[in-house]
Structures are given as structure tokens and as C-alpha cells.
Amino acid sequence: MENLDLQIMADGKGYLDRECPSAECGFKFKVLLADWTGKLKDQEVHCPQCGHTSAYGNWFTTEQVEEIRDRAMQRLASMVRQSLAGAAADFNRRQYNNPFVKMSISVRGPSATFLLPIPAMEEMQQVIARTECATSYAVVGSAFFCPCCGHNSAEETFDNSLANIVGMVRNLSIIKEAVSAVSTDEAENTCRSLLEKGLSDCVVTMQRFCEVTYAGLSNAKKAPFNAFQKLDVGGDLWREVFGTSYSDWLEEHExxxxxxxxQRRHLLQHTEGMVDEKYIxxxxxxxxxxxxxxxxxxxxVLELLGYIKTIKERIVRQL
Structure with a gap:
């Protein structure tokens, strides 16, 4: 049996294409080739998006698998052709010189294949160098876990989430124009939904950062469920561990x-945005x-984002 050796190329920056093997994810990312063949070799790898872990050999991209399959079939066809061509040549050599009957066999088909390296996808803009294990990887969008050590940084997750929200707001006019080509009503509804989601995402992002950071403090007590969705409850928890809280980090009008x-986010979640007496x-x-x-x-959305960014920065200073 012949082994088929195929080289998968890295991109121009030396990063190798990978893909999460989880059927629920399929996130595409890149890992510096030197890190992939060095630090990560023969160990479990973590998906930067969903955190799924799997063996080192399970991270080929869909395109790489298809290319490998196609080239294997090409190679197999070439080997069959070469075998048949050899048999035909042997048959032809054994034929007697008969002036009345002449028999020969010819074989047609693809010529010998040349196994060129499998090309890489285009470079990804966001390159991350993990300080915990010194592994470099690249993604499009957000990354929450290191492929090598699986570390999840609450601060990095916070920053990624806010960047996504800012990107949504900045591109809202483009989204509206694109959807308007189909329906102006749909465009208005889509943009309204995105902005409402952006407001809710800001609150959830702050809540998640506060929960993870607070739980990691040695002098913190167990926080009540959803404590950091409530400014008064969450604020009291920070004051107990830091001596300062939201009212010290923001101006009164802020x-x-x-x-x-x-409270508007609370309305969106529980009353479809309808104002009630409790809100007022x-x-x-x-x-x-x-x-x-x-x-x-x-x-x-941008105003709220600015406030929670300030809160996060003040919390980080206290750590």
C-alpha cells in the first residue's frame, strides 16, 4: 500500500488553517504553524469559539478534507492507469507477427498526477498572542478560548463582545441599505431589533464579566443569582470587596x-419593551x-457601552 503525503500550506504570515470538528460549531481559525507542530502536537486542542476539545488530528478544515479526498482519488486513478498500461505493454510485447491478425491493447486516461501543496485561505486580520502559553492564533470575529491551553479570559471576552456591538452600530446603515433592497419594512424592523439586542448585549456583557471576575476574588462571598443584572445588588458586592463601587466610578448623572x-433592558426582556409603572x-x-x-x-447603545467600559476598567485596576 502506498502512503499519500500531502503538504498543507500556511498562509503568508505562517498560520495554518484549522476548523472546529464540533457539528454545532465548525468555527474556522488559524494557528501559527510552528506552534501547531510544536506546542500543540499530539495534545487535545480547544476551539477558540465554543471551547470544544478534540484530538490533534481532528482539526482539518472542510476544504482540506475535500481536497485530500479529491487528490487521493486522482492518485488512485493514476495508479490504476499505470498498472493497466504496464499490463497492456506486456501483452503487446507477447504478440506474434501475424500478417492476418494483429491485436494490441492501449490504455487511455489521466496522466500521472503531481501532488501540489494544498493552498491556505486568506489571512485573518485579528491575531492573538496568548500570554499564558505563548501560543499565537488568528480569527475572524471573536475568540474566547486559547487553542493550546484552553484559557478563557473574562477581560478578553468582554473586549470582544463590546467590539462586536460597536461593529454592529457602525454598520447599521449598510445593513439597512442591504435589507431595504428586499423590503423597507423589513429593514426598519431588522435595525430596530439589532439596536435592542445591542442594548441587551451590553448589560449581559457587563454581567458576565462581573460574575467571573467577582467569583475569582479570594475575599468574595457567594453572589446571589443574577446579582450583577441589578445595579444596587452588584454595586453592594463590589463595595464589600473593594471599598468602592459604581457610584464612585461614575458621575451622578451617569x-x-x-x-x-x-431598566429599559429589563423591559425588553420581560414586557416586549412596553413601559410599566415600575419602570417609571x-x-x-x-x-x-x-x-x-x-x-x-x-x-x-454607545452611551451605555461607554459606562460599562469605564466600570470594567475600574474593576481591573482594583485586581
């Missing part, structure tokens, strides 16, 4: 706006009456 945005009581927001529906603007 705290008021932060409260409004958190908690926020003092007189721009709406009970029974109205809140409107989320681009500036609202």
Missing part, C-alpha cells in the same frame, strides 16, 4: 443614565408614559 438603560418609579424617566414602548437609538 449612574442615572446607567439605571435607565438597565425606578428610573424617574418622564420621557415615557405607562403603556408606551421604548425606542432604542444608536447613541443609547
Amino acid at each position: 449612574i442615572e443614565r446607567l439605571t435607565v438603560f438597565f 418609579s425606578k428610573t424617574g424617566d418622564n420621557t415615557y408614559r405607562e403603556g408606551q414602548r421604548i425606542v432604542v437609538r444608536e447613541n443609547d
